[in-house]
Amino acid sequence: MEIIGGVARFQGDVFPGQRDLFQGLARNGQSPKTLMISCADSRVVPELITQSAPGELFVCRNAGNIVPPFAMKNGGVSSAVEYAVVALGVSDIIICGHSDCGAMKAFFTPEALDTMPNVKAWLAHAEPAHEVVRTCYGHLDQNEQVQAMVLENVAIQLVHLQNHPSVAAGLAAGKLNLHGWFFDIETGTIKALDANGEFRDADDVDNIPVAVPARQRSTSRITKAA
Amino acid sequence: MEIIGGVARFQGDVFPGQRDLFQGLARNGQSPKTLMISCADSRVVPELITQSAPGELFVCRNAGNIVPPFAMKNGGVSSAVEYAVVALGVSDIIICGHSDCGAMKAFFTPEALDTMPNVKAWLAHAEPAHEVVRTCYGHLDQNEQVQAMVLENVAIQLVHLQNHPSVAAGLAAGKLNLHGWFFDIETGTIKALDANGEFRDADDVDNIPVAVPARQRSTSRITKAA
Amino acid sequence: MEIIGGVARFQGDVFPGQRDLFQGLARNGQSPKTLMISCADSRVVPELITQSAPGELFVCRNAGNIVPPFAMKNGGVSSAVEYAVVALGVSDIIICGHSDCGAMKAFFTPEALDTMPNVKAWLAHAEPAHEVVRTCYGHLDQNEQVQAMVLENVAIQLVHLQNHPSVAAGLAAGKLNLHGWFFDIETGTIKALDANGEFRDADDVDNIPVAVPARQRSTSRITKAA
Amino acid sequence: MEIIGGVARFQGDVFPGQRDLFQGLARNGQSPKTLMISCADSRVVPELITQSAPGELFVCRNAGNIVPPFAMKNGGVSSAVEYAVVALGVSDIIICGHSDCGAMKAFFTPEALDTMPNVKAWLAHAEPAHEVVRTCYGHLDQNEQVQAMVLENVAIQLVHLQNHPSVAAGLAAGKLNLHGWFFDIETGTIKALDANGEFRDADDVDNIPVAVPARQRSTSRITKAA
Amino acid sequence: MEIIGGVARFQGDVFPGQRDLFQGLARNGQSPKTLMISCADSRVVPELITQSAPGELFVCRNAGNIVPPFAMKNGGVSSAVEYAVVALGVSDIIICGHSDCGAMKAFFTPEALDTMPNVKAWLAHAEPAHEVVRTCYGHLDQNEQVQAMVLENVAIQLVHLQNHPSVAAGLAAGKLNLHGWFFDIETGTIKALDANGEFRDADDVDNIPVAVPARQRSTSRITKAA
Amino acid sequence: MEIIGGVARFQGDVFPGQRDLFQGLARNGQSPKTLMISCADSRVVPELITQSAPGELFVCRNAGNIVPPFAMKNGGVSSAVEYAVVALGVSDIIICGHSDCGAMKAFFTPEALDTMPNVKAWLAHAEPAHEVVRTCYGHLDQNEQVQAMVLENVAIQLVHLQNHPSVAAGLAAGKLNLHGWFFDIETGTIKALDANGEFRDADDVDNIPVAVPARQRSTSRITKAA
Ligand SMILES: [Zn+2]
Ligand SMILES: [Zn+2]
Ligand SMILES: [Zn+2]
Ligand SMILES: [Zn+2]
Numbered sequence A, B, C, D, E, F: 001m002e003i004i005g006g007v008a009r010f011q012g013d014v015f016p017g018q019r020d021l022f023q024g025l026a027r028n029g030q031s032p033k034t035l036m037i038s039c040a041d042s043r044v045v046p047e048l049i050t051q052s053a054p055g056e057l058f059v060c061r062n063a064g065n066i067v068p069p070f071a072m073k074n075g076g077v078s079s080a081v082e083y084a085v086v087a088l089g090v091s092d093i094i095i096c097g098h099s100d101c102g103a104m105k106a107f108f109t110p111e112a113l114d115t116m117p118n119v120k121a122w123l124a125h126a127e128p129a130h131e132v133v134r135t136c137y138g139h140l141d142q143n144e145q146v147q148a149m150v151l152e153n154v155a156i157q158l159v160h161l162q163n164h165p166s167v168a169a170g171l172a173a174g175k176l177n178l179h180g181w182f183f184d185i186e187t188g189t190i191k192a193l194d195a196n197g198e199f200r201d202a203d204d205v206d207n208i209p210v211a212v213p214a215r216q217r218s219t220s221r222i223t224k225a226a
C-alpha cells in the first residue's frame, strides 16, 4: 500500500514542525468553529480548499454531501451535525458540493446502481433535487443537468439541515449560519448560495453569501399571533 | 467566518501551483486506491497524516469512525464503502481511530448524550466495543478505559465491514485488505492492528500490519466439505 | 353509539338535498384544488372553517398536524401529500395548527406520554419546534409557550413538506404554494404565516399571506453558477 | 386560492351563530366519544355523514383509511388511535371505507404508483386485503374487485387495530367497540360489518352491526386453562 | 462441549436406523403439512410433544413464540410463515406457548431487560397481551398473571398472523387453519384455544379446538354489500 | 390435522416415562449450555442430531439459519442470542446450515421470491455470502454453488454473531465459543468450520473444530498500544 510511505513521511518530515500545534490540541481538545459536510470524493479536500489547520474544521464526508432528515435517528451525518452544534458549539455549517460528482451523476445512469443497493438507498435523500431537475431542467444537455443536480442537491440538503432540532434552535437563537457551497475542481473556485437562491462568487473575504442566515426570534412573533 | 480568508488564500496562493493536478483530475476523474474511514474530529486530517495529494484518498468521516452493518440499508458510511469497492475498485480500506476521541469518551459520560439523541443512537454501533471494555477492562483507570474503547471500537468496526457484500467478496477474491489504525494526536504516531489482534507500530514502509488480509477462496473449501 | 342517529339524519334529511352533488362526484371522481393537513382534534373541522363542499378539500388529519420527512417511506401523511400533488395536482397545501392543541401541550407534560409510546414517537417530528421554544421562549409563561409551540410547529412542518420530491418540484415549477395557518378555537379566526416568518390575519380574500410561494426556476441559476 | 373566500364566510356568517359552542370547547377542551378513521378523499366528510358538531368526532384521515400495526412505532394513525383511547377515552372506533376509492383502485393499476413511492409503501398495509381479492375474487369483473378490495381492506384494518395495546385492553375490559363501515358516495348509504363478516345496513338507530364488540375477560379464562 | 458426544451417538447409533427416511427426504425434499411456532426454551421440543418424524414439522422458534406483524418486512418469523404457506403450502399453523416462559416472565421484572435491549425490543410485540393483563388481571397473584400473560400472548400472536397476506388469503380460501396452544411443562398436557377465546384440552384426536378456522369467502359478501 | 394423534401419543405413551425429567425442569427452570441456531427445515431436528434431552438445547430456528446484525434492534434471532448469552449464560453457540436448503437455493431462482417479499427481505442478510459465491465460485455447477452458498452463509452469520455486544464480550472474556456446522441430510454427517476457514469432520468427541474460539483479552493489548 503506497500510502504507508506517506505515513512515514508525515512522521519523519511533517509532524516535527507541527509538534507544538498537535500537543496543544491533545492537551486542550478541539474547538473548531465550522462544520463542513462534503463529498467523500478524493479530489475535494476540505482542509486544503479552506486552508484550515488541524483543529479548525470539523468534517463529515460521505458520497454526495448528503444530510438525511433528523427523523432517521441513527445516521452518521445527523450525529455529526448534532455533535458539532450541541457539544462543540460551531457557528457555521457548510454543505459543499462539487463539479463532476459521481454520486450526482449516478442519477443519470440508474442501472449502475443495481450493484450498489446501499448507494441507491442513500441517494434517495437527494431525490427531491432530482425531481426538480426532471421537472425544470429537462431541456438542458446532460452536463448541465448534472451541474443542476449538484446545485439543487446542495439546496435540498440545506432544507434537511433545518429540521434538525439543534440547527433549528441555533438559527432561531441567532447563533448559527448555514452555507451552501459549490467547488469547481477544474478552476478551484467556490460559489456560495445566497438567500435568494442564487449561487455567487465567494472570494470576497468580507461579503460571503449566506444561504440561511441566523435570525433571532422575537417574542412579538408569538404575542402578535395570539 | 474566518474560514473565508482561507478560501481566498487557496484560490490566490495555492491553487495556481496545483492547477495541472486539478485539471487532470477534472478531466480524468478520480481513481483513488484507498478508502479511509476516520473521525470527524478536526485534529485528525486524513490527507495530512498520510501525506496524500488530491485524488489519492477516498474519505468518509463521521463521529467515531463507525461502520454500521450492511443491513441498515440507507447509511452514508455503507454507501461510501460500497461506492469505493464497487465503483472505484479500491484495494485497501483503513478504519482510523484516534486518541482523546470525544465520541468514545461519551460512553463514560452517558448523561451528556441526553441532549444528543442522534449521537446516542449512532454510538450504539460501538456498543459491542463498550461491552468488551465493561467486561474485560473494568480494573483499568478511566483514561486507559477510553483508550481501550478506541481500540476495541476499531476492531468491532472491522467486523462490521466484513458483512458488507462488496467487502466480503473483495476479501474472498484476494483483492482487498482491511486495516485498523490508531492515530495518537500528541505524538503523531500510528499503530496498526495485526491479524492476531495486537496494535503495532506502522512506521516500517515495507511491513505494515494488516488486520484482515485478503484471502482467496479455493474450490477445495467446498468440495472437501461436501 | 349516539353517532348512529346522525347517520340516519344524514341519510334521511341531508343527503336528499345534496344528491346531485354526490352523484356527480361519484360519476366524475374528485378534483380538489387544496390539500389541508390538520389536527385530529374534534374541534377543528376543516370543511367547516373553510366552508368547503364535498369534493373541494383533500384532507389529512393526525395528532398535531405533523408531516414527517419524505425519507420515512411508509407514512400516511407522506402518501397523502404525494397523492394530492402527483395524482390530483392540487395547487395549495395548508398546514393548519390550532389553539389548545393537546399534542403540542404534551411537550410540557412529557410524563403523560409514558403510557402513549406511539404518540411520543410521533411527536418527535415536532421536536425541532420544541427545541426552538426551549431556546428562545423560555421566559414566557406556559400558555404562551404552548402557543409558541403550535406556531413553531407549523413552521417546521412546512420545512418537512419542502423535502418531499413532489412538493420540491411543484414549488420549483411555479405550480404549488405552501400555507401555514393557525386556527383559534375561541375566536374562530385564522392567521397565516407570511414569507417573513410572521403570522398575520388571513381574512382578506385577495391578499392571504403565503408561507412558501411557488418560485419558478430559471436556467440562469445553473448556467451562471457554472 | 378560492378557499379563502370560504374562510371569510365562516368568520363572517357561520362562526357568530356557533360562538357559544366554540367558546365552551375552548374553555373545557374536547371530549369526543368516537374516533373515526377515514379516507383523505374530498368526497367523504366524516362530520357531514355522521352529522357531528365540532367537538364530537376525533378524526384521523389518510389515503385508504389505513391503520398500520402497532409495531411501526412512529405513525400518525397509530398515535391518533393511542391518543383517542388512552387520553380521550373514546368508546368507539370506526374505520370507514368508501366507494370509488383511489387508493384501493391503485392496486389494479400498479404502474401508476411508480411515481408515488410513498403511496406505494403506504398501501403495503392493505396488501393482505389485496391477496384475499387475488385469491378469492379473481372471477369478478374489475369494478366488483375494487369493491371487494374496499371491503376486505376495512376488515384487515380492523385486524391491525386489535394489535394496538390500548385497543386490545379496551376490548378486553369491555369498554371499546370496533366498527367497520362502507360509505357509498352515490347513494349516501352506509353499511356496517357484523361479527360474522357480512356488511349490512346501518340505518337502524338501535341496532347497528358491530364488527368487533367489546368482550370483557373473565378470570376463568386463565384458571381453567392452567 | 458435551453436545459433541451426542452428535457421535446420533451418527453411530441413531442415523443407521433412519437412513432410508433421511435419504428419501434428501432425494424428494421436504413436504411438511404444519408450521409450528414455539419458544426457544430448551424444555419445549416441538417434534417430541407432537411425536413428529423428520420431514413432518416446519419449525420456527424464538424467545416467546412471537409473530411480528407483516409490515416489519425483514423478520425471521414473517419469512418462515411466508415460506411455509406460499412455498410449502402447509395447512395448519400452530403458535405454541408454554408454562414458566422466561420471555413472558420478563414483563414482570422489566429491570432485568436493561442489559438485554434486543429482548426488550422484541417483547414489544407482546405488549398488547401485557396491556390486557394489566387492565383485566391485576387482581390475580403473580403466578396467575404470568399464566395469563402466556395465554393472552398466544391470542395476540394469532392476531398478528392474520395480517400476513399469505395467511389472510389462506384463511379466506378455506385452506389454512390457525391454532393457539399452551404446553404445560409439568404435566405434559396441551390446551388449545377455541373460536370463543377459551383454552380447552386438546387430547381428543378427532376434535381439537381451532382458534381461527379457515372460512371460505363467498361472492355474496361483496355483491350484497354493494 | 394428523399431528393431533402425535400429541395424544406423547401424552399417553412418552410423557409418563419422562415425567421426572419434566417435573424437575418445571421446578428448577432451564439451564442449557448451548444455543443452536438452525434452519426451520423439517428435516433438520436439532435435538435429534445432537441427541439432546429436553432442557439441554436452547433453539432458535428460522429460514436459512440467519443471524441479523445487532443494530436491527427488534429481531427474534438477536433476542434469542442475547437471552441465551446474558440470561442463560450459554458457553457455546452453534450456527447449523444443511444440505438442500430451500432458503439458500432461492438465491439461484430469485423470481420465486416475487411472491414472498418477507423471505426476500430476510435473505438479504445472506447477501454477503451470495456475493462471495458469485465472485469466487462462478465456475462451479449449480449444485456445487448451492453447497458453497450454504457454507459461506454459515461463515457470514458467524461474522454477524460477533457484532452482538453480549457475544463480543463473551468471546473477549474467554467464556464463549462460536461454532459453524454443516449437516448433510443424506449421510447424517456434520462438518464443523475451523479457525482457518475449512469445514472438517466433527465426529471426534475430543477434538471438534471451533470456528471462533474464546480468546481472553489481556491488558497488554491496551497498554502496549498506547
Ligand atoms: Zn461527489
Ligand atoms: Zn473522534
Ligand atoms: Zn391539536
Ligand atoms: Zn379513498
Ligand SMILES: [Zn+2]
Residues within 6 Å of the ligand: E039, E040, E041, E063, E064, E065, E098, E100, E101, E102, E103, E104
Ligand atoms: Zn418461553
Ligand SMILES: [Zn+2]
Residues within 6 Å of the ligand: F039, F040, F041, F063, F064, F065, F098, F100, F101, F102, F103, F104
Ligand atoms: Zn434450510
